[in-house]
Amino acid sequence: MPYGEPLVLPGDSFRILHVSTGNVCRSPITERLTRHALAARLGERVAGGLIVESAGTWGHEGAPMEANAEAVLADFGADASGFVGRELLDDHVIRADLVLTATRDHRAQVISMGHSAGLRTFTLKEFTRLVRAIDPATLPDPVEAGVVERARSLVRAAAALRGWLLAPSVEADEVYDPYGAPLPFFRSVGSEISEALDPVVSALTGVPK
Known part of the structure; x- marks a missing residue:
């Protein structure tokens, strides 16, 4: 299999949940930019193993994305269509393999919900900082092991670094x-x-980009 087309095993998936307050501005932008970037790197078929969603701690259930958020996504060439706001529920946290929040307060709210969320919940910028410190060579090869296993290993590595690499x-x-x-x-x-x-x-x- 050519490099750049990692294997996703049938039925295998990794869920990324983006969390903000109303789920009409920050988390929709982050969700759709993540989907757009994954599809650009991997192609739609392979990126399908990485499921990207969002919700809000005070989510505007059923609400559309803010018009200015849609405009921002258009600037990046990302798709804003079909978005519907959601209130953060226990089930969203239970199913998520990685939760990325807009702020520390959102992170605390997710962790307070329980479900062993602490080791897989980070602010977006916190996770970025930790990821930059991880040697990619220590992660599973995306072609041999698949992007899902690589993603799981990345979260474990970031959690292990959290107490050592403070903001x-x-x-x-x-x-x-x-x-x-x-x-x-x-x-x-x-x-x-x-x-x-x-x-x-x-x-x-x-x-790489």
């Missing part, structure tokens, strides 16, 4: 809420999210 400041782990802000601020947040996602997607897939 330089509280703000370093936060993605601030653009709800109600003008489009330029949404675009700034979108760029911030995209920059944080790039090393994560590279580590997950073994395929």
Whole structure:
């Protein structure tokens, strides 16, 4: 199998859950940018083994994405269609293999729900920082072992590093809420999210941007 087309075993999957407050701004942007980046690196068929979802701790159940969030996704060429807001439920956390939150407060709320979520829940920027410190050579080969096993190993490695690689400041782990802000601020947040996602997607897939 050519490099860049990792194997996904039938029925094998890895769920990534992005969490923010209302699930109409930050987490939809992060969800759709993650899907877009995975498909660009792996192709739609192979990326299907990595399931990307989102929800909100005070989620606007059934609500559409904010118009400015859609505009940000359009800037990146990512698909905003068909999105529906969700309130974060226990089942979402139970099924997730990796939970990435917009802020530390969201992370604390997810962990407080239980379900052994602590070792697989990070803020997005925290996970990015940890991933940058992991030697890709120590992770399973995405072609031989598959992207799902590689993703599981990445989460375990990041969890092991968490107590050793602290944030330089509280703000370093936060993605601030653009709800109600003008489009330029949404675009700034979108760029911030995209920059944080790039090393994560590279580590997950073994395929550089």
